Amino acid sequence: MQLEKLVAFHKTLGDVTRIRIISILANGPKNGQALAGILKLTAPTISHHLTKLKDVNLVTDRREKNTVYYFLNEDVLEHYSSGLPKMVSKKGDSNKMDNQKLILEHKKILDNFFTADGRLKTIPAQRKKKMIVLYHIASLLEKGRKYPEKELNEFIQSFHDDFATLRRELIIGSIMYRENSIYELNPREMWADIV
Amino acid sequence: MQLEKLVAFHKTLGDVTRIRIISILANGPKNGQALAGILKLTAPTISHHLTKLKDVNLVTDRREKNTVYYFLNEDVLEHYSSGLPKMVSKKGDSNKMDNQKLILEHKKILDNFFTADGRLKTIPAQRKKKMIVLYHIASLLEKGRKYPEKELNEFIQSFHDDFATLRRELIIGSIMYRENSIYELNPREMWADIV
DNA sequence: TGCCTAGTTAGATTATTATCTAATTAGATG
DNA sequence: CATCTAATTAGATAATAATCTAACTAGGCA
Numbered sequence: 277m278q279l280e281k282l283v284a285f286h287k288t289l290g291d292v293t294r295i296r297i298i299s300i301l302a303n304g305p306k307n308g309q310a311l312a313g314i315l316k317l318t319a320p321t322i323s324h325h326l327t328k329l330k331d332v333n334l335v336t337d338r339r340e341k342n343t344v345y346y347f348l349n350e351d352v353l354e355h356y357s358s359g360l361p362k363m364v365s366k367k368g369d370s371n372k373m374d375n376q377k378l379i380l381e382h383k384k385i386l387d388n389f390f391t392a393d394g395r396l397k398t399i400p401a402q403r404k405k406k407m408i409v410l411y412h413i414a415s416l417l418e419k420g421r422k423y424p425e426k427e428l429n430e431f432i433q434s435f436h437d438d439f440a441t442l443r444r445e446l447i448i449g450s451i452m453y454r455e456n457s458i459y460e461l462n463p464r465e466m467w468a469d470i471v
Numbered sequence: 472m473q474l475e476k477l478v479a480f481h482k483t484l485g486d487v488t489r490i491r492i493i494s495i496l497a498n499g500p501k502n503g504q505a506l507a508g509i510l511k512l513t514a515p516t517i518s519h520h521l522t523k524l525k526d527v528n529l530v531t532d533r534r535e536k537n538t539v540y541y542f543l544n545e546d547v548l549e550h551y552s553s554g555l556p557k558m559v560s561k562k563g564d565s566n567k568m569d570n571q572k573l574i575l576e577h578k579k580i581l582d583n584f585f586t587a588d589g590r591l592k593t594i595p596a597q598r599k600k601k602m603i604v605l606y607h608i609a610s611l612l613e614k615g616r617k618y619p620e621k622e623l624n625e626f627i628q629s630f631h632d633d634f635a636t637l638r639r640e641l642i643i644g645s646i647m648y649r650e651n652s653i654y655e656l657n658p659r660e661m662w663a664d665i666v
Numbered sequence: 667t668g669c670c671t672a673g674t675t676a677g678a679t680t681a682t683t684a685t686c687t688a689a690t691t692a693g694a695t696g
Numbered sequence: 697c698a699t700c701t702a703a704t705t706a707g708a709t710a711a712t713a714a715t716c717t718a719a720c721t722a723g724g725c726a
Contacts, residue, residue, distance in 0.1 A: 668725100670724085670726100674719105674721070674722095676717105676718085678717090680713100680715085682714095683712080684709100684710090685709085686707105686710100688707090689704105689705080690704080690706090691704070693701090693703105695700080695701105696697105
């Protein structure tokens with residue numbers, strides 16, 4: 277019945293978490309762990325919501341090695357077009373042509389620069405690669421939380437011994453900012469451009 | 472917060488009963504009793520849903536004597552435009568200009584032809600009035616249900632002793648149709664033009 | 667083969683909500 | 697004023713669903 281479908285669609289969108297997931301995915305695909313991190317929810321909860329979103333065809337997924345990326349199906353969204361497009365406005369992604377390809381490229385770079393147990397082999401010289409590595413490291417920090425310099429150092433050192441250089445790069449790249457030796461992630465939507 | 476509003480809107484639409492109410496109101500205002508009758512729910516339940524619909528501005532109401540008529544706010548619906556417009560397509564209501572006035576006119580006619588305890592005083596001679604009366608009686612039958620002639624007779628007789636005439640009029644007016652002495656409401660949206 | 671990581675499934679808990687009955691409010695009407 | 701009808705409010709019940717922890721599954725990779 278057509279009516280049931282419409283109700284299901286709205287019921288799916290009638291939940292804050294799912295709307296958040298949608299607006300995140302509007303800026304490009306993400307995997308489950310990333311979503312869980314951003315929304316500060318557990319993996320099963322994310323999984324729960326994603327199945328609901330998949331049920332009404334708002335989201336599709338695609339496996340890449342060990343991790344599954346979730347894509348927003350914008351056609352459906354536009355079909356039911358529900359005011360969302362306005363609030364969910366994409367960031368200035370001029371050529372989002374192949375977001376997927378971008379992800380894989382990033383993944384490859386990370387694979388090259390990190391060891392299996394997650395340590396950074398060397399600090400990349402190439403600016404772009406360096407940024408990708410820095411973003412990756414920063415992605416494991418808690419958004420909104422303040423880190424004393426000592427704590428941040430220890431954290432960075434778990435990736436690479438030259439924590440001083442890396443810490444400075446995080447500031448220069450405006451991924452973090454510092455106030456009285458207290459560090460914090462920059463509030464700007466850091467997940468927008470990178471995985 | 473804008474997000475909360477969007478969620479609230481969808482949550483409101485994520486319920487079968489409320490979608491039904493909306494698609495009924497799309498064909499013109501109704502009062503609470505009428506809605507309760509059509510949807511076979513109690514008055515408090517209808518009231519509950521209507522307050523929710525009013526909360527998100529999908530419905531407004533207007534009191535007329537003792538009874539309150541509920542109007543669909545089509546602007547909001549179009550603003551959030553949610554696939555509903557398609558399924559909720561108005562019937563060919565050319566001059567809906569004053570639906571409200573129409574309602575009151577009908578009410579007056581019904582008041583004139585029915586006694587306080589709901590019996591039909593006389594069968595109207597004027598075609599238009601007769602139709603209104605017939606629709607009113609038919610509105611108490613169950614859509615989609617098949618009535619054996621005997622049962623239908625008894626039902627009609629609860630309004631007026633000349634059940635044979637009324638039964639024939641229901642067929643002539645194509646409000647009902649008959650197959651092998653089994654009667655059924657015509658499937659066309661009978662609530663569109665009346666009540 | 668055997669571990670590691672990402673996701674899903676199961677089950678429990680808690681919060682929300684659709685629905686009902688009973689009681690109450692608000693107008694209208696005789 | 698007394699009564700009637702329509703609507704809302706209060707309170708109870710039962711169903712749905714969001715979230716968590718714990719256990720399980722399924723690919724990579726050493």
